[in-house]
Amino acid sequence: xAVVSQHPSRVICKSGTSVKIECRSLDFQATxxxxxxxxxxxxxxxxxxxxxxxxxxxxxxxxxxKFLINHASLTLSTLTVTSAHPEDSSFYICSxxxxxxxxxxxxxxxxxxxxxxx
Amino acid sequence: xxxxxxxxxxxxxxxxxxxxxxxxxxxxxxxxxxYQQHAGEAPTFLSYNVLDGLEEKGRFSSFLSRSKGYxxxxxxxxxxxxxASYLCAVRxxxxxxxxxxxxxxxxxx
Numbered sequence: 001x002a003v004v005s006q007h008p009s010r011v012i013c014k015s016g017t018s019v020k021i022e023c024r025s026l027d028f029q030a031t032x033x034x035x036x037x038x039x040x041x042x043x044x045x046x047x048x049x050x051x052x053x054x055x056x057x058x059x060x061x062x063x064x065x066k067f068l069i070n071h072a073s074l075t076l077s078t079l080t081v082t083s084a085h086p087e088d089s090s091f092y093i094c095s096x097x098x099x100x101x102x103x104x105x106x107x108x109x110x111x112x113x114x115x116x117x118x
Numbered sequence: 119x120x121x122x123x124x125x126x127x128x129x130x131x132x133x134x135x136x137x138x139x140x141x142x143x144x145x146x147x148x149x150x151x152x153y154q155q156h157a158g159e160a161p162t163f164l165s166y167n168v169l170d171g172l173e174e175k176g177r178f179s180s181f182l183s184r185s186k187g188y189x190x191x192x193x194x195x196x197x198x199x200x201x202a203s204y205l206c207a208v209r210x211x212x213x214x215x216x217x218x219x220x221x222x223x224x225x226x227x
Contacts, residue, residue: 034214043205043219044161049212093160107215109160
């Protein structure tokens with residue numbers, strides 16, 4: 001099946017610094033990638049949708065200047081958390097939709113990145 | 119608005135059958151997904167329904183009624199490894215997935 005990787009899997013950073021998370025589709029081309037955030041015991045909340053070669057679409061309440069998304073190629077999207085604060089500590093998960101589509105344009109999820117801001 | 123409801127927690131016994139319900143009210147509908155998520159891991163795809171009826175896949179089945187805005191996930195012959203959170207998600211008119219809060223299932227011996 002389709003594989004999506006994320007790097008790093010865990011990161012600890014100091015307050016005020018920036019962190020970049022990479023999301024890669026390993027064996028398919030992804031025209032659309034999604035970034036989610038999940039707090040403990042909560043559901044996945046969509047942060048933004050990114051399409052290759054264009055600006056990301058952010059969900060209401062998500063600061064685009066704080067969460068920078070770059071979808072530079074059909075296999076790579078990056079999320080940069082700028083000037084991180086402890087309240088940004090969360091589980092960040094990306095997913096990618098296969099360009100070739102299929103019956104239901106399934107989204108494939110990455111393994112997630114656990115961010116801890118101290 | 120968008121609203122997806124599912125029970126917060128459920129407990130069942132190994133070998134039994136459990137049904138996890140999901141009701142939804144969304145501005146658009148392009149299919150309903152069920153995902154399994156173990157703690158600290160990403161969700162894994164279980165099933166997809168876009169037409170009314172039952173979809174069966176091994177020990178897992180999923181049902182959809184679009185007129186009622188209702189779906190359920192049925193797990194048979196429960197195993198200890200089935201202990202996880204089960205997420206109901208609806209694909210809206212924009213193509214993105216809208217997730218429910220998830221149902222934490224605990225399977226007891």
